[in-house]
Amino acid sequence: MTGGPVRVLVADDKENMRKLLAKILADGYAVEEAEDGARALSLVATRPYDVVVTDIRMPGADGFELLGAVKARAPDTEVVMMTGYATIADAVRAMRMGAFDYLEKPFDPDAALAVVARAAEHKRLADAARRDDASGGEPSSFHNLVGRSARMRAVYGLLDKAAGLDITVLLLGETGTGKELAARAIHYHSARRERRFVPVNCGALPAELVESELFGHARGAFTGAAAAKAGLFEEAQGGSLFLDEVGELPLPAQVKLNRALQEREIRRVGDTQPLKVDVRVIAATHRDLREEVRAGRFREDLFYRLHVFPVTLPPLRERAEDVPLLAQHFLAKHARALRRELAGGFDPEALRRLAGYPWPGNVRELENAVERAVAVSSGDRVRVADLPAEVAGAAPAGPEPADLAKLPYKEAVAEARDRTSREYLVALLAEFGGNVTRAAERAGMERESLHRLLRRYGLRSDDFK
Ligand SMILES: Nc1ncnc2c1ncn2[C@@H]1O[C@H](COP(=O)(O)OP(=O)(O)OP(=O)(O)O)[C@@H](O)[C@H]1O
Ligand SMILES: [Mg+2]
Structure with a gap:
């Protein structure tokens, strides 16, 4: 056909x-x-x-x-x-x-x-x-990122492009949306894949050590610097340096980072000798960097240097159609890890609750919820009672008025209708385990019309089986 x-x-x-x-x-x-x-x-x-x-x-x-x-x-x-x-x-x-x-x-x-x-x-x-x-179909994953919503497929396209370009990339998105996975995906799809991927959480470094960690230091540069030490930039030589939570960098370190990116060379703390570095920087932040610039907490020059190729990882609630696929992915992963036989997968009602929950912690929260459900489940499937209370009790999420208020009336109404339609379709498919014929009967519409709607919202009945 x-x-x-x-x-x-x-x-x-x-x-x-x-x-x-x-x-x-x-x-x-x-x-x-x-x-x-x-x-x-x-x-x-x-x-x-x-x-x-x-x-x-x-x-x-x-x-x-x-x-x-x-x-x-x-x-x-x-x-x-x-x-x-x-x-x-x-x-x-x-x-x-x-x-x-x-x-x-x-x-x-x-x-x-x-x-x-x-x-x-x-x-x-x-x-x-x-x-x-x-x-090859519509890809349902890229490296270790799982999801086949239109939003994620667009992200895969950008990551793939970024991988080939050897430029600075800025990954944006809420907590738990997969920024670190995306950074690894870029590195392992790039010409630098044989060299190191060095991750550093800028928010976790004590302010007084940030510069020496990133750029290294000379012997005797400061109290306690008994020997010279290479920094993370040098460790990543030829490879990629992942600056996670770049928005947390103290201002003085921002100045040095900006210079390093501009000159492609660094100076160890306490050294005058510049060192050439060949490193691709991939930065990430959950913050709104423009806002940080306005507030004087982030340097504008560094912002523009990082903002060459921004990629935003969408929050899970804006791609609810990925929830069933991700949930099954994590169920299989944790069932294997915990040596649990869960041939029955998710109970349809459990899947419906998962798809209806807004996931403020995004994919990380979903993975934790599924891991826990796998651990506490008994029998051959995961049921509603195995889910965390806030998920089990989730009513299908409605449009958030605060977001809608940013739009003109007509767009807001269209947006609210779209979200409600998509949530309805997700709940309907979950209810009937992906059986389109039965779902169409319940919806009181022709199968073909339902298929059209599913295509429009990027939903696949297979994901609910
Ligand atoms: N699309 C995805 N497919 C599979 N697993 C994912 C996906 N997105 C995120 N994860 C998993 O969710 C967890 C959080 O992902 P990651 O650490 O990349 O998020 P993050 O955006 O860096 O979050 P934070 O800002 O809190 O550091 C990880 O365990 C990761 O493996
Ligand atoms: Mg992270």
Whole structure:
């Protein structure tokens, strides 16, 4: 299936049965008919179908022969068997041969429609999975970063570009959004990957030691400096230096850092001799650096030197569609680490609560919540009761009025509607374990309309299975 209507072949020797099915499937399906087994065999040999609905007893070739021919030629095409004399033996044989399901005659039109819809959905997913395999698909991760929302895919594109450019990169984003992972991703995708990645948390260094840590010091430069020592810049020679929490650097150190970036050379504290350094700097901060500049806490010249290639990691609440994928990723990771067998994954309601929680601590908080849930769970799946209380009790998050108040009325209303729609869709998919047909029934809309909406919000039903 490549867009367009779902192609269905109906094979039955009774004309009234073919007409009935054609009528049931008239909306959204392109139906062709075969009046006997021989005709059906020649059709499936020459044309692609998404779903074949076939009678078992027909002249020419029976339904089993047709099923065998379809599975040999196009294994992804789903076959639904119909019979007026359903026996367990026939049904078992059909399922063994790869039939998707069977319908007992006489059938309820709604039941027939539901079965064909499920078969078509199954086929669509198989097609999508194959396309992903063939083309690399839409990436669901980059280095160790997981997520396939449009926002994260845009980030992957920027990180990849930054990796190839050997320029200073500034990573922005709230706590726990993956800035350090992003810094490593850049380094390990760059030409410097064979050399060192040296991380330093600028906020954790005592103010009086920052400069000697970064740039090293000469022997006797200050009390206690018994021997000369190389700094982190020199340690990172040829590689990358990750200046985490760069917004916390004291002003004097900012002056030296700015000079180092400009001149591509450093001076050890207490030394006059400059040293050439070949280091790519990747900086990160959760602060609003412009605000820090305005407040006089961050030097404007350094700000502009760092702000060459800014990349913002979006908060998790703005890409709620990544929550199920991340949650499953962490569940697998911690189940392995804790030697827990959790074949059942998440209970759908647990997944729904996870997706509805606003995650102020972002991915770090999600990982901690999942790790804890894995540890306290008993049985083969994680349930609501295993989640931290604030997550278990989470009502679906609503738009934040404070954010909305920054927008003109019309944009604010559109934004609020978008957020509510996305949260509704996430809850709906979680409720039905990713079953689009059932979700569409509950929503009271056509499957195709629901699919359109899911595409628009970048949601994938697979992530909720
Ligand atoms: N997209 C992601 N995929 C997988 N794991 C992630 C992702 N983002 C963050 N994590 C995990 O969440 C935790 C926090 O990530 P990281 O340390 O990179 O965040 P940070 O932005 O540097 O946060 P802070 O500002 O608090 O230092 C880490 O354990 C990291 O492995
Ligand atoms: Mg960090």
